[in-house]
Amino acid sequence: MGSITFSRRQTLAGIGSFSVAAAGAGRAGAAPAGKRPNVVFIIADEMGYGDLSVYGQTDYITPHIDQLAARGVRLTQAYANSAVCSASRFAIITGRYQYRLRGGLEEPIAGASDTLGLPPDHPTLPSLFRKAGYRTALFGKWHLGSLPKFGPTKSGYDVFFGNFGGAVDYFTHKGKVGEKEPEDLYEGTVPVHKTGYYTHLLGDRAVDYIEKAAPDVPFFLSLHFTAPHWPWEGPGDEAVSRDLKDIFHYDGGSLATYAKIVAALDEQAGRVTAALAATGQADNTVIVFTSDNGGERFSKTWPFSGQKTELLEGGIRVPALVVWPGRISPGSVCTQVAAGMDWLPTLLATIDAAPDPAYPSDGMNLLPALLGQAAPHDRTLFWRYKANRQRAVRSGDWKYLKINDNEFLFNVVVDTRERANLAERNPDMLKHLKSVWDTWNKGMLPIRGDSYSHKVTPQHQADHYRAEQTPD
Known part of the structure; x- marks a missing residue:
């Protein structure tokens, strides 16, 4: 195994509008003493290991997400619990191997069912934060079971705006093509209609939530983009959406379109970090950015082989970045082997909380490694x-x-x-x-x-x- 190395990286030219100096990133003791941090947990959908320029992408740049790496730690051996989305999301939200739940056997969940979903009484990342006194919100993809039995507001989130299924058209917000097909877009448990590019809508909601956050109550905010998952539609591709005959869209797309999809996600991540800075919350917010599984056909998974649905490294190795001003050294690199189920014990540790003892986590608390307080150690996944x-x-x-x-x-x-x-x-x-x-x-x-x-x-x-x- 390797060791943790800490080295200041030069920020890429034009790295974005968010100022590290303005946010006070990396200042010793920047976080207010005794105040529990907010947590912003950003998940991309099927982003390949090399889809960010900080991880080796050379066809385009991702300046705002790269800035997160400059402000915090970049993991080089982070894994998804599955090579597909909903199975990985079971592991992330429960902190346990997805195969402990019937819904986690689905690869992925692909339709409404009364029994295939995340049981509402199972402890989750948001429910444990809520138990600790946090406000909780999810904007974006759920994909852990359908109404009326399952849903984000039944599993720990106070607020939800997003889609229940695996993918939606970026413009129509439908899971299937057709005039009479309903939008897969909900406010809580109520279907809603919105106009706009989906990635932008999710960014809007996250920024609004941050701007309206009460200063005396910390929040746990999940921002689960559907980008860069198919269909292959960038922000200016609404005409493509109108011509689609199948949302799976296996016959379309291009590297250029994929770059536009990722760029839109990167822009919204930048808006979120800017909102934290503008509201004075950046110094006391933990930010995680990662992906639910490896990339699809337009993703860059170099230096690995394989892609989504494959247990080769390209199907399960993912980018992962963590920012915690005043605690995590800026521009650091961590070689600890990590998995999606680690986020629950790790993020709970940032607020001195722990998993429910009746549902012990299969994951590992990464915090000592992220803080540079412990050398990486071998583990088995x-x-x-x-x-x-x-x-x-x-x-x-x-x-x-x-x-x-x-x-x-x-x-x-x-x-x-x-x-x-x-x-x-x-x-x-x-x-x-x-x-x-x-x-x-x-x-x-x-x-x-x-x-x-x-x-x-x-x-x-x-x-x-x-x-x-x-x-x-």
């Missing part, structure tokens, strides 16, 4: 994905990967492209990682014949739903 019967283990520098009947063993620190299969040279390590995966898998809900499909029998639904109500 597990994945499985029904398509192509994939399974994977990352343990130390080693990774075991199985795709159908093909087995691989890689040193992913040395061989980032996963090209040199060392299985025959290291049979003992291969055997060991297969064994620990089998042991871990026995503790998770099994993948059944009805998994990865919302066409399940009522009896199966009832059985799984009862099982997931019982804490481990």
Whole structure:
């Protein structure tokens, strides 16, 4: 394993309108003494590891998100819990392997169901913050189950504006094409109609929330963009939206369009950080930026191979940045292996809170590593994905990967492209990682014949739903 290194990076030319000096970023003791920080948790949708210029993108720049890296810490070994979105979001919001819940077996959830969703009584990142006295809000993508059984306001958020499903058209805000199709856009549990590019609308709501925040009550704000997920529509591409015949839009798009989608997201991230500075809240706000899983076909995943739906590094390695003025050293780099389920214990630690003991987190509190107070240490992470019967283990520098009947063993620190299969040279390590995966898998809900499909029998639904109500 590597070690944490702290080095000041030169900010890219034209890095954006948000002034580090104005925000007081990095000043020792910048946060007001004894005051709990606000938290802004930004998630991009299917952003590849190399889709930000601070992570190596050269076709375009992302000045505002790069500024977050300049103000805080950049993680180089952050993973998603799944290679698809809703499964990863189960892990992020619960701090646990998604396979502990029936809905987490869906890869991803793809329709309304009475049982496939995040149980409202399960402790979550927002519900635990609310229990600690925080106001909570989600603007953007939910994708953890449909009304009337499931929803953000049933799982810890006081305020919600966004979409319930996996993707929406950026202009019509529909999950399907057709004049009579309803918009997948809600204010709480009420359908609403709004005009505008979706990424911009989410930025508007986040900025308004920050500007109206009461100074005496801290907030936990989730900003979950659908960008840069398909359909391939930049802010000026409304004509493309009108011509769409299928929101999946597999036959369209381009690298140039993808760049416009990412640029729009970057701009809104800049507006959020500027709003924090303008309202005097930047010094006392923790900001996290990451992605739910690896990138799709237009993403840059270099130096890794693979993409969404694959357990190769490109499908599960994600960008991750954390800012905490006065606590995290600006321009620092952290090599600790991390996972999406780590955000719950880590963010709770920033407010001296902890996970619900009845639902212990499978994640790790990253805060000591992010603060430079602890060297990285080895850990073991597990994945499985029904398509192509994939399974994977990352343990130390080693990774075991199985795709159908093909087995691989890689040193992913040395061989980032996963090209040199060392299985025959290291049979003992291969055997060991297969064994620990089998042991871990026995503790998770099994993948059944009805998994990865919302066409399940009522009896199966009832059985799984009862099982997931019982804490481990």
